[in-house]
Amino acid sequence: MLAVRNLSKHYGDVRAVDGVSFEIPSGVIFGLLGPNGAGKTTIISMVAGLVPPATGSIHVDGMDLAAEPSKVKARLGVVPQEIALYEDLTARENLDFWGGIYGLRGKEKSARRDELLELVGLSDRAREPVKQFSGGMKRRLNLAMGLVHRPKLVLLDEPTVGIDPQARINILKVVRDIVDSGTTLLYTTHYLEEAEDLCDELAIMDDGKIHAQGSIDELKSSLGEGSVLTLQGSFEKQDVARVVDATQGIELIEVEDGLALVGVPAGSAGVGSTLEAFYGSGMHLSGVTVKEPNLEDLFLKLTGRELRD
């Protein structure tokens, strides 16, 4: 459905997007996971035809965006990060306006409007001006407006930013309903749980580049079978490094004074032996946590920093 090849964009000396390529098959939720400033919104803007790429190509449903922008845009539904609604119009009027923009007329437009109001749970508030809505309701309407013309590909740019947990649950439910109808989604987020829970495939981004991509299982398995140890205590970086070097198969994921993440892959020394090695080195450990590796660990391993940075 979407093929992005070698996409780049720079603003002055800043490379917002740097040689990004990925493909999204039909009916899949593809996530772009990364912190703010990773380049996710710039990719969405380029795919939406708002910002021309410096290099690279974008094909939607086999059509080149650069060659046939209108046809491509007619197949896209864009849900921007900011809530973009006419606040003095009602929910119905907002949806009617966007329906008209996409060429819907008469009963078709009314039927689609009512269908979407039902989908996002706003049927009973449809005749109220949007300015009277809560933040969560506006988010849901914002989402519905990108779906009014039954797009084949929906670009969702951080649709759950700045809303309370209950509103987030509602939004994610709507997103799942959209996918169930066979629509393809490009979904950006910096919430790890959301990406893990929602996306079929994921690209991990930082500094304008994709550092890894694949299904959630593929990405997790790239850390290997095994466990991740989180060590807390009063120790120096070099103390940890010395133990890791001396212990078979384990690897250092991240370390700073007083905190270390150590990967213990299957076939290595094992959790018990690794802990013995650390305790035996004379390091003072005040806490130890053992867990399965997750995307946070992968992000940390790939970029050297935490996703919330």
Add this chain to the structure above:
Amino acid sequence: MFVDLIRKDLVRRWRSPISTVVMLIFPFMMAGLIGSISGGSGDSIPLTRLLLLDREDGFLGGFLTNAGAPSDSQMQLEVEKVGEEGFERMEKGDASALLVIPENFTEDLLEGRDVTLQIVRNPTEGIKPEILEQGAHVIATYLDVAVKALGSELKQVDSLFELESAPSVMVITSFVGEFYQQMRKADRYLFPPVVKITSTKEAGKPINVFGYVLVMVSVMSVLFVAIRAVTDLYEDKRTGMLRRQMSTPVSVSAIVGAKFVFAMVFGVVVMVILLVSGALFGWFQEAVPLGWVILHTLAFTFAAAGLMTVVVALVKTEKQAGILAWIVVMVMSVLGGSMFPAEQMPASMRELAVFTLNYHAIEGYLDLIARDGTVAGVLPRTGLLALSGVVLSAIGQPLMRRRLREVV
């Protein structure tokens, strides 16, 4: 799609009508305010009486007396020379204001010393004393500029009077030559041919003051409406609606074009409401060439939308656009007759008036609905407005498209 864009804006205006209502009420308030000082009948434009206490009996007093001589002007100024009893008459409310010209005014002026004109306002009147005070400021400015521009020549004049014998032909010729050169540079500003109030109105039935002021201010209102409509594009940018629209198959040209048409349509609606209301109040003559009034309105709103598109496209933000457009409208309104009848202005200002949309719009409307003007007579004004609209939109729309592509 195009119709949806325009309809959306019209519905939004309907939903949030406050700014529109203000634009509709403002002309009526001004018409009521100005008209009421004519006694409330609106049958003639008011007489403003100025008492002049000329302690010098010099050129300024003579000039003002001449300016206030009876004429067939629509908006008259009557100047009456008085003695020291003028202060008592002011207390009785005999006039709108008393202007006091001090002793040795001309001599002090020529010597470059500070001089002061005193104006005593009638506290029971609101607008007319204000007009007179502003008029005094204008006179003071002219005199100040004259002294600065002709400082050396004025000293020569002074020295000529100091001579014991008559000056030689050479001296006079030299002085006259220099004076003439200076005057040629400054004559537009220093010697407006009509500081004296004149009127282009031929004898006949007077123009209804309410209708006159309504037209003047309505034209300004339509310009403000056009600002509001076109700056919507920057509001859409701020709220993210513009990005959203540009991610659809709708082209930037259609977005800008729709806003332009909306500015026109909304301007026509506002103007029609104002003119129809004025007609219902009986402020215009009975036989109005309706078709031509509509055509004139279309031409004016076309030009207004074009001008505001150019002005708004020159800046990058909603705030900058609002400020710049406001300045442009206010300057055009002052010069073009929306705040003071153009025919009452000094000639130098009247020369500038013809470069404003207000002037041609107002004059066209007045000819059509208040002065028994012929359609043929209004044709050049309507044509000029339409031509301005063509030129301004040809400049403004590409500029705006470029600006929007930059800002998204």
